[in-house]
Amino acid sequence: MLKKLAQCIGEYKRDSILAPLFVTCEVILEVLIPILMARIIDKGIEMHNMNVVTITGIILVFLVCLSMFCGSMSGKFAASASAGFAKNLRKKMFHSIQEFSFNNIDKFSTSGLVTRLTTDVTNLQHAYQMIVRIAVRSPAMFIFSLSMAFFVNPKIALIFLAVAPLLGLGLILIASKAHPIFEKVFRTYDRLNNVVQENLRGIRVVKAFVRESYEEEKFKNVSKDIYDNFSRAERLLAFNAPLMQSTMYTVMLLIAWFGAKLILTDQMSQGELVSMITYAMQILMSLMNFSMIFVMIIISKASAERITEVLSESCDLLDGKENITEVADGSVEFKNVSFSYYKSVESLCLRDISFSAKPGETIGIIGGTGSGKTSLIQLIPRLYDPTVGEVFVGGKNVRQYNLEALRNNVAVVLQKNELFSGTIKDNLRWGNPDATDEELIHACKLAQADEFIRSFPDGYDTHIEQGGKNVSGGQKQRLCIARALLKKPKILILDDSTSAVDTATDKLIRGAFAAEIPGTTQFIIAQRISSVQHADRIIVLENGRIDAIGCHDELLASNNIYREIYNSQQKGAQTNE
Amino acid sequence: MSRPMGPGGRGRNMHVTRKPKNTGKTLKRLLSCIFKDFKLHFVVVIAFIIISSVAGVRGSMFIQTLIDDYIEPMLTSGSRDFLPLLTAIGNMAVIYAAGVVASFLYNRIMIIIGQGVLKQIRDDMFTKMQTLPIRYFDTHHHGDTMSRYTNDTDTLRQMITQSIPQTFSSVVTIVSVLVAMLTTSIPLTIVVLALVVLALFVSRNITGKSSKFFIAQQKSLGEVNGFIEERINGQKVVKVFCHEQVTKDEFDKINEELCYNATAANTFANILMPIMGNMGHMQYVLLAVAGGALAISGVPGITVGVIASFLQLSKSFTMPINQMSQQINSIIMALAGAERIFELIDEPSEQDNGYVTLVNAEYKDGKLCETEKRTGIWAWKHPHSDGTTTYTLLEGDVRLTDVDFGYTEEKTVLHDISIYAEPGQKIAFVGATGAGKTTITNLLNRFYDIADGKIRYDGININKIKKSELRRALGIVLQDTNLFTGTVMENIRYGRLDATDEEVFAAAKLANADSFIKILPDGYNTVLKNGGEGLSQGQRQLLAIARAAVADPPVMILDEATSSIDTRTEQIVQKGMDSLMQGRTVFVIAHRLSTIQNSDVIMVMDGGRIIERGNHESLIAEKGKYYQLYTGAFEEESE
Helix, strand or coil: CHHHHHHHHHHHHHHHHHHHHHHHHHHHHHHHHHHHHHHHHHHHHCCCCHHHHHHHHHHHHHHHHHHHHHHHHHHHHHHHHHHHHHHHHHHHHHHHHHCCCHHHHHHHCHHHHHHHHHHHHHHHHHHHHHHHCHHHHHHHHHHHHHHHHHHHCHHHHHHHHHHHHHHHHHHHHHHHHHHHHHHHHHHHHHHHHHHHHHHHHCHHHHHHCCCHHHHHHHHHHHHHHHHHHHHHHHHHHCCHHHHHHHHHHHHHHHHHHHHHHHHHCCCCCHHHHHHHHHHHHHHHHHHHHHHHHHHHHHHHHHHHHHHHHHHCCCCCCCCCCCCECCCCCCCEEEEEEEECCCCCHHHCCEEEEEEEECCCCEEEEECCCCCCHHHHHHCCCCCCCCCEEEEEECCEEHHHECHHHHHHHEEEECCCCCCCCEEHHHHHCCCCCCCCHHHHHHHHHHCCCHHHHHHCCCHHHCEECHHHCCCCHHHHHHHHHHHHHCCCCCEEEEECCCCCCCHHHHHHHHHHHHHHCCCCEEEEECCCHHHHCCCCEEEEEECCEEEEEECHHHHHHHCHHHHHHHHHHHCCCCCCC | CCCCCCHHHCCHHHCCCCCCCCHHHHHHHHHHHHHHHHHHHHHHHHHHHHHHHHHHHHHHHHHHHHHHHHHHHHHHHCCCCCHHHHHHHHHHHHHHHHHHHHHHHHHHHHHHHHHHHHHHHHHHHHHHHHHCCHHHHHHCCHHHHHHHHHHHHHHHHHHHHHHHHHHHHHHHHHHHHHHHHHHHCHHHHHHHHHHHHHHHHHHHHHHHHHHHHHHHHHHHHHHHHHHHHHHHHCHHHHHHCCCHHHHHHHHHHHHHHHHHHHHHHHHHHHHHHHHHHHHHHHHHHHHHHHHHHHHHCCCCCCCHHHHHHHHHHHHHHHHHHHHHHHHHHHHHHHHHHHHHHHHHHHCCCCCCCCCEEEEEEEEECCEEEECCCCCCCEEEEEECCCCCEEEEECCCCEEEEEEEECCCCCCCCEEEEEEEECCCCEEEEECCCCCCHHHHHHHHCCCCCCCEEEEEECCEEHHHECHHHHHHCEEEECCCCCCCCEEHHHHHHCCCCCCCHHHHHHHHHHCCCHHHHHCCCCHHHCEECCCCCCCCHHHHHHHHHHHHHHHCCCEEEEECCCCCCCHHHHHHHHHHHHHHHCCCEEEEECCCHHHHCCCCEEEEEECCEEEEEECHHHHHHHCCHHHHHHCCCCCCCCC
16 A cells, blocks of 8 residues: 555655655754753853853854754645645546546446545645654654753653653553544544435425424434544543643653752753753653654545555556557447446346447337446447457457547447536537537537527537536537537447437437438437337347347337337327327 | 544645634624533633643743752752752642643543533534525525534534633633743843744744635645546546546646645645744743843842743743634634524524414214324314314315415516315426426425415415424425435335334335335345435335325325336336325326326416416317427427
């Protein structure tokens, strides 16, 4: 895990080294201050020697300025190192997600990926910033202060050596006990948020069923859980301050007692006594900081793990070895294809599919929800690989193609389609970045989108909001079709792409396709019989198997399922032809 | 003392500080929340904070006592009698112990107060939220309401458990240190104060500069996160169009920018600490030099002990000042959060002046009477002003007369709607998006109140019926199924909490959901998450129908309830739906005409008016809008 993450430091290696280096310098300068102070007191004030006071004072001011400089530099490098690290993490993850196959994407779920790219990265950025600076500073402070203490007076330094591990142990113990409870609190918080969110979304259901008090009960239970656990965790943490204080006070009293004895037996000076108190405070504070960092780093561990998961995921769908870049024609053939999203023979959602389509043919696909329509067409542009059997496009197995070449020739209008924020033109040019305005308009005319686009005040320059929220469902579908047409594909797949378009327009689209792109092989998935009725052949899918293939009239005469679907729609809408 | 970050705490320091509108009022109200239940606790905490702070200050001065009163005299007198010193140390130990105990106790009590207040606030917020009218939810972003439970509550927790006691203890410490310093040496105190002012000035300056970069960072971060969300959501489209490289390039550009802004913002934040720390050292050095100069030139009262204790005191002085300047920011943030929380708690609740209730009834001597037991017969209990009570049989007769309605006063969206639904009738609404179909159903169960006209249920004006009772008499199935986290069983039982398992099974069978539920991993005990993740939209709708079936209301509203079920399955469900609708008054909204064709009355709506009404045959014969819809000549509702 660490190795994967460390790779993301990349060009920020220099800053990542300089930050701890400078902070170490700062610490060294800082621990020199108390001993020079002792000199001012002993050699200056006690001896009434103003010269010593002035000279040592000037040296000290110089040291402090230097220390301020080092500290600031380390802060600067830590900032750039951690921001750079976060940038690289984000970049590396985002890039590898771009290479993911559909299968990889399904595995993580969209929201999972978004959290990893946003919250988790931010968490790691904070942790990293801490690691290169504070996590170095605290131990360094501990070590150097202790060394100085030994240098000044080993006998008293032994007190520190005796007390410090006790405090450190105590702090770590508290932190490690409290941490799991905090984890639990966060999980309970998720539950609480879930209850609130469900109530916000489902408030109509709550009110319609008069379940307000029931929901309240549910909420109060979770709220009570948070109260209990949070209080438990905080009660543990409440030991921190007294533990720290009592250690500090104990050390002070011990120094006072032994210090006085040593001074009176001429083994230590008064200035040294003062400097020892400062060292004591520095040592104890560094332990305190360290225990805090310890907790913070533990918290970010979960984020690190989630990010590593993405980074170590390898794409399971690569360009074919043959790397064929030419798709000869729009023919498609399935040979004994079975398919499972989980790559297991037990949970097949397509079974033993065989059929072929000639270039220019129109194939309709119909069947109930969950019958495998979408799964079937996704195999053609090789969005997934079949679990068993082979798929051929243009006479070649799809696995032999260069993926980009294949997908540029097989255009799919997905069921769950997306427009991106930008103008309509920007969106359309996804299909072909070099398309001229004429080509854009032509494609939109075919998809029956030109008319409504022109009705917008800004026409083709109309800004589409994130997720395409400012166009209606039917308009969005037509824009997506136009976008796919701009690829000038040899094979065009429409996955329930006109469901929100009215039947009359749907018919116009089909008519335009028949007239303008007769050479393109078309696959049309639809709920409505009227959308597929005119296809050369219609595949009826039922539970992942082909129930029948034939043209409308044949199927109506011979196939039960087709007839049932037809009848279910006839009652509602007589065919208007 | 810092604690691990709370739930909303991740990346919280990225938040741009929001300023509360009325700081004083919010603070006062918050304190009164604390005082209401925890007055005694609070007083005790204050007492303990004082003890703890004073013990700390006394500790800083001990070094002076040690040097000036014990070591120096013993050095000069040559006496080696350690007993007085031992006694002094013993006394000091007692003071320290008192400080430690006080600090432990106030920390513990603070937890009781903090968590208690927070629980109270959370519960109040939710309880309040449940009583808010639907209008509130329709006009407020869910994310915004949500953040009151997360970010705002969390900053409040930090404030109550950390900022308030810390600020208080800082104030006590600062005052007592100042007193201690002034009584020890006025010139040295002036040195300390001068440097503190300088340090504050510098930190102000840096914080001011950094906030500009923090805002820039925040903006970049928003941009990057927005881009990530959009592209990852559309990742499959990106792949289908081979747009990976373009997407990468676009991402790299804004990612670089974020990195630049983040570096700038964090640099300022990071250098604050070493600068402040070293300013402290500087103060330390200057104190020693100044003190030294004073002592050497023989100013009375400046001894080595005084200088030594001043060095300690100055540390005890700057630390709480730095802490306070940090706390002020988080207190302002927390108050802004508290203000938003109180805003929610102060929202006006749904008004309900209804007094007609729904009761179990039975016929006694041909007269309808109220009864305790469940008879399956329901009656409206209608108390009158003269003290008499009448009972009306619950039948499901719904009449709208000349109803006008608008979501805002300026814009009327329903005009002059009159509908008569007799018990057992099926009334359908068709029309384009925005025609006002869903709005009518919003009025029936009083999610919204009408502006003009009358709605009567079994002859009773629905304004007189208690809202909860009215809603119990009206079942509703919406396109958004809104399943809750919990088992399938619990979700169906949501319709009627006291339904037996058998009744749940029966409802599921009626809705044709039984067959797919049985093949779920744990059958009826399968836990649903995220609104039914893993189920198809159609299956979710079947569960929502089963949920309404369990409730068994005399009137049902089906708003696009079967829109995601394919036509063939709908046919199968239809049987169940038909038996579900049997004997009930049903209002159906559907864009798929096959769903509503067999309705008794079909209302064709356009622009908030009913433009055609009649049954299927008569409307077809009319060759109007319905006919056009039917023949597919104008665009249907998008899903």
